[in-house]
Amino acid sequence: MPELPDIAAYISALEARIVGQPVKQVRLASPFLLRTAQPPVSSVEGRVVRELRRIGKRIVIRVEGDLWLVLHLMIAGRLHWRPAAAKLAGRKSLAAFDFPNGSLVLTEAGTKHRASLHLFSGEESLRSVDPGGIDIFTSNLRSFRDALRPKTVR
Numbered sequence: 001m002p003e004l005p006d007i008a009a010y011i012s013a014l015e016a017r018i019v020g021q022p023v024k025q026v027r028l029a030s031p032f033l034l035r036t037a038q039p040p041v042s043s044v045e046g047r048v049v050r051e052l053r054r055i056g057k058r059i060v061i062r063v064e065g066d067l068w069l070v071l072h073l074m075i076a077g078r079l080h081w082r083p084a085a086a087k088l089a090g091r092k093s094l095a096a097f098d099f100p101n102g103s104l105v106l107t108e109a110g111t112k113h114r115a116s117l118h119l120f121s122g123e124e125s126l127r128s129v130d131p132g133g134i135d136i137f138t139s140n141l142r143s144f145r146d147a148l149r150p151k152t153v154r
Contacts, residue, residue: 003057004136010059010079011052017081017102018049023063024098028117029088033095033106036118044069044119049099056131069097070118070129071106077115080105 023044028034034041047063054060059079061069073079077094086103088096094115097104108115120126134147 004054007054007057007059007073008137011054013081014059014079014104015052018061018097018099018104019052020048021099021101022046022048024100025096027088027096027098028094029096030094030113032113033115033117034119035116036120039067039119039121041117041119043067055126055129056133058129060126066122068118068120068123068126070116070120070126072116072118072129073106074108074114074116076109078107078109080107 023046025045026041028041043065044063044067047065047067049061049063051062052060053062055070057072059071059073061071063069071077071079082096082103082105084100084102085098086096086105088094088105092107092109093105094108094113095106095117097106106115106117118129120128134143139147
């Protein structure tokens with residue numbers, strides 16, 4: 001199950017591979033993976049990846065034009081770096097994100113396809129997928145303690 005350390009490891013591995021690279025094509029093997037209709041997923045094609053970050057257990061990829069791809073791997077989703085234009089073979093392959101130097105392929109084991117892909121325009125729109133709470137990687141003892149204490153009504 002991809003948990004926070006796994007998500008952080010994916011982001012670290014992907015930074016060297018895709019930041020600064022243009023998205024050549026996004027190929028979806030399953031239309032059920034994409035959970036947003038606007039902007040269209042094709043709008044990221046040809047745009048350069050500028051940043052990777054994490055929101056909760058989601059991997060966020062910012063491309064030129066303030067567009068944000070948000071991948072939620074859920075329980076059985078995995079990312080694989082493959083040679084450029086890798087085939088989407090079998091029922092496990094859900095999507096491929098093609099770059100000049102390779103393809104990032106999203107697979108999901110199991111029959112309950114829960115992984116998701118969202119595309120948002122503008123950083124403000126990312127708030128809809130932010131679960132809130134503290135970030136365990138950046139919090140200190142005080143912020144953790146404050147998060148656990150009940151809020152008093154004044």
